[in-house]
Amino acid sequence: MSFYNAFKKSLPWVQSPLIANAPMSGAAFNELAIAVSRAGGLGQIGFLDDMHELSNELQVARDKLQDLMSTLPDPQILPIGVGVIVFGSPKDAWMTLFRTHKPAVVWLSFAGTSELRQWTEAIRQASPKSQVWVQLGSVKAALDVAQACHPDALVLQGSDAGGHGHQDGASIVSLIPEVTDTLLQHEIGDIPLVAAGGIVDGRGTAAALALGASGVVMGTRFLSAPETRIPQIYRDAVFKASDGGQATARSRVFDEIWGPNFWPATYDGRCLRNKVYNRYASGMDINKIRSWLVSEMNGPGSKSLDVQDMGSLWAGTGVGMVNTMQKAGDIVRTVRDDAMKRIGSLA
Numbered sequence: 264m265s266f267y268n269a270f271k272k273s274l275p276w277v278q279s280p281l282i283a284n285a286p287m288s289g290a291a292f293n294e295l296a297i298a299v300s301r302a303g304g305l306g307q308i309g310f311l312d313d314m315h316e317l318s319n320e321l322q323v324a325r326d327k328l329q330d331l332m333s334t335l336p337d338p339q340i341l342p343i344g345v346g347v348i349v350f351g352s353p354k355d356a357w358m359t360l361f362r363t364h365k366p367a368v369v370w371l372s373f374a375g376t377s378e379l380r381q382w383t384e385a386i387r388q389a390s391p392k393s394q395v396w397v398q399l400g401s402v403k404a405a406l407d408v409a410q411a412c413h414p415d416a417l418v419l420q421g422s423d424a425g426g427h428g429h430q431d432g433a434s435i436v437s438l439i440p441e442v443t444d445t446l447l448q449h450e451i452g453d454i455p456l457v458a459a460g461g462i463v464d465g466r467g468t469a470a471a472l473a474l475g476a477s478g479v480v481m482g483t484r485f486l487s488a489p490e491t492r493i494p495q496i497y498r499d500a501v502f503k504a505s506d507g508g509q510a511t512a513r514s515r516v517f518d519e520i521w522g523p524n525f526w527p528a529t530y531d532g533r534c535l536r537n538k539v540y541n542r543y544a545s546g547m548d549i550n551k552i553r554s555w556l557v558s559e560m561n562g563p564g565s566k567s568l569d570v571q572d573m574g575s576l577w578a579g580t581g582v583g584m585v586n587t588m589q590k591a592g593d594i595v596r597t598v599r600d601d602a603m604k605r606i607g608s609l610a
């Protein structure tokens with residue numbers, strides 16, 4: 264679907280092609296969302312389970328974006344998105360938040376179809392002008408959710424994606440065209456598709472549009488932005504990594520290392536590969552890995568550990584192309600301009 268049909272009316276400040284920052288929990292706060300939306304992208308704030316803190320983030324964004332909001336057809340709508348990790352989240356409290364702050368987009372992820380339907384219906388009552396986007400990782404999930412919820416966009420997360428994701432996933436190269444065909448066969452091809460996973464520049468963006476997406480979401484690329492709230496040591500590890508398929512790995516061990524994993528079994532996550540992962544992949548028992556890690560961190564051996572050994576540093580396979588700090592607004596403009604040039608040169 265063309266950018267114009269997909270987003271021009273619902274997100275009127277956004278320029279073509281749509282570029283959004285992923286609502287990265289623990290990393291994407293108001294500074295990043297504001298910078299991305301100001302640059303004509305869709306800025307998003309990541310999931311927080313502290314609703315008071317999240318409400319403050321949204322209020323700061325509202326205060327700081329007043330000038331942009333006053334130019335929009337509905338100046339009450341906050342021109343940013345908010346991410347919800349749905350499983351385990353208290354629906355009613357979130358609806359109060361949406362009723363108050365009216366985000367342009369509510370991004371839902373990590374839940375089954377019936378729960379997503381309940382959330383979609385509730386959001387449409389609480390904040391009727393908020394768009395509901397759902398992130399999914401398979402053709403079946405995309406079809407089920409499209410039929411049950413008819414969201415305003417489906418975000419298709421490919422297996423290259425950094426952060427939590429869908430364990431049995433394909434890359435966007437096959438996922439997007441197959442979802443496109445499947446939705447058309449079921450006569451629901453009117454839902455815009457947004458690509459996520461492994462896209463870090465204009466080349467990836469142009470490719471995603473060619474595959475059938477109406478816009479793209481980037482997480483890993485925005486880890487390089489000073490507006491993303493991560494420790495510099497994390498950002499430096501991202502800059503140092505190269506050869507993304509080798510430097511990162513998908514596994515559930517990244518959620519298991521500090522205790523029981525509360526994530527449902529269908530989800531894992533992609534992180535910078537580390538010594539914990541290497542031990543897990545070679546068959547070591549998780550309790551033994553935990554004891555080893557604690558003794559290494561507390562003993563003289565801690566010098567042998569890198570920052571990514573001691574924590575789970577979420578990053579996607581595009582990490583090898585993310586090498587320098589760049590302001591979030593410049594990332595949006597550079598990627599957008601480069602994508603347009605590449606599309607033009609292909610034509």
Ligand SMILES: Cc1cc2nc3c(=O)[nH]c(=O)nc-3n(C[C@H](O)[C@H](O)[C@H](O)COP(=O)(O)O)c2cc1C
Pocket residue numbers: 285286287288290309310346347348371372373398420423424425426427459460461462480481482483484577578579580581
């Ligand atoms: C640090 C980090 C945190 C993330 N947190 C979330 C999250 O809270 N909710 C969510 O739906 N996706 C989350 N994701 C996944 C993104 O939504 C998106 O699918 C992914 O970043 C796209 O792949 P890329 O990192 O290669 O750009 C996260 C990704 C990263 C890198």
